[in-house]
Amino acid sequence: MAEVTRVPLQPIAKGSVLKLWLGLLLVVAVAAGLAWWAMPKGVEVDEIAAGKGPNPVVGDVVFVKYTGKLPDGTVFDKSQDMNLPVQGILPEGTPMTLDGVIPGFKEALLKMQKGGKYEVRIPADKAYGANPPSGSPIPPNSDLIFEMELVDFMPEADAQRRVQMIQQLMSGQQQGEGGAAKPATN
Template sequence: MSEITAVPLRPIAKGSLVKLWLGIAVALLVAAGLAYVGTRGVVDKSPAGFMAANARDEGVVTTKSGLQYKILEAGKGDSPTTDDVALINYTGMLIDGKVFDQNERAPLEVAGVVPGFSEGLQLMQRGGKYRLWIPPQLGYGSDVPAGGPIPKDSILVFDVELLDYISRAQLMQMQQMQQMQQQAPAPAGQ
């Protein structure tokens, strides 16, 4: 038969149990606070997460379609329509700031660009400068060539300045007049 040796336990001093529970509660509160501070800077890098966070920035407006824009400098007058050709300066970037395209004095058909860019142009007035955030469904989505400068399902960021615009019909008329002038025979004696 084996013997059991008993180890006497000392009684807990009065108030020690309360101090123990208070210590545990303080440790839990500190741990929760550190966990909160540690995750506060974490940003959801998915397109939907980025757009949701960006929408909270001051001055950013989100349209029904999901396009986001910020007016950097207001323009004046009317806005172009899908029947117009816009003359713009622009820089196209990814959300990490990497530039994939830029151009000055570029004539672009408002209806001939990705839907988000077209929508953004139609919000602007002559002389205006906007920043556009175009979600994948209004940009290129998955329809980008492999290995190109724009990864699939990327948010596109454009800084755009609308210099001027004219209707497509006016542009065609101007081009026809220019062609006729070039084809006209030189006056006699020259």
């Protein structure tokens, strides 16, 4: 019969099990940190002043006042109020359709309420990514920061109706100023 070689087991050194568990916890913590760092970042919307009422929906025209900045504080864009000859028909601010803006801007607007003021951080992948508009001061793969106020919003059909009202009022004023011939009186 063959004899089995016996290997004597050495006792575990004092503190080795603790070191093993600490090492394992360190590896798990490092892996979790790397996973968090590599995870895509979302749009951050910080409320500065609360708004009221419902949120805009896709298909609405929003009227916003905003300042767009790069992470270093450089202003790359700023809204401008429309100079309309007839006041009160359209709200102040820059009108925009939700489908006509960058994905991060749209995502942020859908979370806002009328009258609210917000600071919005948009990661590069939800902004312009590697292809910013040509001639723009925005570098490729740049995150964007906006200070925004949602002045108002309305369905696109309502906004178009109001624009038509302004056009009709303007054409009526032009006809009145055009010096239409007065009928002769005897």
